[in-house]
Amino acid sequence: MVKDRYPIMSLSAAASAGFVAGHFPVSPCDVGGEETGTYQTPPSFIHYVGTPDWENQASGCVLLHGGSGDWRHFCINLKPLSAHIPIVAPDLPGFGLSGAASGEDLAAIVDPLAAFLRSVPWRDITLVGFSFGALAAAAAAVKRPPSRLLLISPAGFGAHTAEMASAREAAAQAAKLEGTRAGLAVNLKRTMLRRDYSLGSEHLLDTMEEMLRSTRAKVRRFSRSELILDRLRMLDCPVRVLFGEADPYHASALDHRYAGIAAACSGAEITTVADAAHWLMFDRPDAFEETLLEFARRDV
Numbered sequence: 001m002v003k004d005r006y007p008i009m010s011l012s013a014a015a016s017a018g019f020v021a022g023h024f025p026v027s028p029c030d031v032g033g034e035e036t037g038t039y040q041t042p043p044s045f046i047h048y049v050g051t052p053d054w055e056n057q058a059s060g061c062v063l064l065h066g067g068s069g070d071w072r073h074f075c076i077n078l079k080p081l082s083a084h085i086p087i088v089a090p091d092l093p094g095f096g097l098s099g100a101a102s103g104e105d106l107a108a109i110v111d112p113l114a115a116f117l118r119s120v121p122w123r124d125i126t127l128v129g130f131s132f133g134a135l136a137a138a139a140a141a142v143k144r145p146p147s148r149l150l151l152i153s154p155a156g157f158g159a160h161t162a163e164m165a166s167a168r169e170a171a172a173q174a175a176k177l178e179g180t181r182a183g184l185a186v187n188l189k190r191t192m193l194r195r196d197y198s199l200g201s202e203h204l205l206d207t208m209e210e211m212l213r214s215t216r217a218k219v220r221r222f223s224r225s226e227l228i229l230d231r232l233r234m235l236d237c238p239v240r241v242l243f244g245e246a247d248p249y250h251a252s253a254l255d256h257r258y259a260g261i262a263a264a265c266s267g268a269e270i271t272t273v274a275d276a277a278h279w280l281m282f283d284r285p286d287a288f289e290e291t292l293l294e295f296a297r298r299d300v
Contacts, residue, residue, distance in 0.1 A: 039090075039119055041112035044099030048090040048116075051082040059124035060086030061296055062117065062146075066131030067155070067219050069211045070096025073130055077281050077289055084293055090116055092136060094217025101217050106227070109136055109217060114143035126296040130281065131155050131249075132223050138231035147300045150292060151241045153249065153278050156228030157257060163248035167191045184208045194246045194277040232264040239268040240295050244276030244283065 035050040049071045054060060061081070065073035071089035081087055093109045094101035101108040117125065117140060127146035129137025134154030141149050160168065167190040175183025184205055232239065241261055243250050250257055254272060261268050273280055273287045281288035 038098075039116050041093070041099075041115050044093060044102060044112065046090045046093065046099070046112060046116050047097035048088050049078070050088040051078070051086050054086040054088050055121055057086040057122060059122050059126075059147075059296075060088065060120075061126045061128055061292065062120065063087060063089040064092065064113075064127070064129040064133030064137050065089070065095065066133050066153075067223060068208075068215050069131075069133075070214065072096075072207055072211060073133075073279070074281060075207075077285055080285070080289055081292065085296055086122075088120065092133065092217070094219075095215050096211070097214070104218065106136075106139060106219075106222050109219070110139040110143065114140045117144040117146070124300075126150065126292070128152065128292060129154070131278065132219050135222060135228050135231070138228055138235070141237065142231055142234045145235070145237055148238045148240070148295055148298070149235065150295055151228075151239070152288065153244060153247055153280050154228055154241065155223035155249070156225055156231075157250075157253070157260070158226040159224060161248060161250070161252050163252055164191070167248050180212070181205055181209060184212070191248055192277060192279040192282075194244065194275050194283050229260050229264040232261065232268070235265065238295075238298065238300060239265050240291065241268060241270045242280055242288065242291060243270070243272050244278060244280045245272050245274050246276060247278045247280070249278055 035052060035054065036048065037050070038045045038047050063071070063074045063077075065071055070091045074089055078087055078089065090113070091098040093099065093112050102112075113136060117127070125146040126148045127137050127141060128150045129135070130152040132155045134151040135156040137149060137151065138154070138156075167187070170190060171183045171186040174186045185201070188201070188204060188208065243254060243257065245251065258270055261270055271291065273284050276283040276287070
């Protein structure tokens with residue numbers, strides 16, 4: 001197990017990433033994902049965004065979004081990553097443009113996802129999951145083992161920390177008093193992001209509201225369950241985990257998280273990323289992208 005920290009990204013580096021000035025890419029063409037399609041998982045289907053010609057490559061990365069989200073959780077990462085590695089980012093069943101999940105248990109999401117992963121023609125798959133998507137990735141990896149598994153701000157560690165419960169209550173109160181968008185603004189500030197993205201907040205909030213409204217699957221109970229360590233115990237592939245230093249889901253319980261992961265998966269590498277909250281790959285795209293590319297290039 002490795003513990004280390006990435007330094008804080010400079011504002012100039014953030015500007016070069018393309019989001020400080022307020023532009024928030026929301027379409028596949030904006031982010032380098034020029035191919036979209038559907039994979040049939042009867043009685044439903046999975047929608048995906050992929051980099052050009054992704055299906056004709058030998059290896060690549062599959063990116064899984066979090067709860068109340070879709071592929072756009074990775075919107076600012078796809079274009080820089082696509083210059084180095086093929087990417088496909090599906091909407092999980094019951095999210096985004098994918099069809100509804102066939103039931104209300106975790107298997108109704110994980111089983112179609114595993115079928116989608118089996119259909120990906122790569123010999124070498126690096127599977128990446130964010131938040132609830134990390135739990136879904138770990139569960140799907142049991143059914144269709146990837147070459148590597150990278151978990152970002154993973155869910156599935158049990159009850160919320162006190163900090164997260166407070167942030168959740170504040171967002172709920174704002175939504176009750178001022179409407180959904182106000183609740184999302186509180187969530188963005190207190191949970192999702194560490195940095196001040198006020199210049200682009202309207203774009204962010206527009207997209208967050210769209211993602212929330214397209215979410216039909218009810219997965220919060222899975223995120224609050226203690227499932228992820230059980231799934232990690234079943235895996236036999238290299239595992240990396242990234243936590244944001246300022247993520248209220250995890251910050252006050254990082255020692256416990258590290259210990260649990262080490263016990264479940266002794267070879268796992270765990271990194272705490274400075275100046276990042278829950279939406280780590282948006283707060284710190286440099287740290288996420290560098291980690292993913294280095295990890296994906298490792299021999300297994």
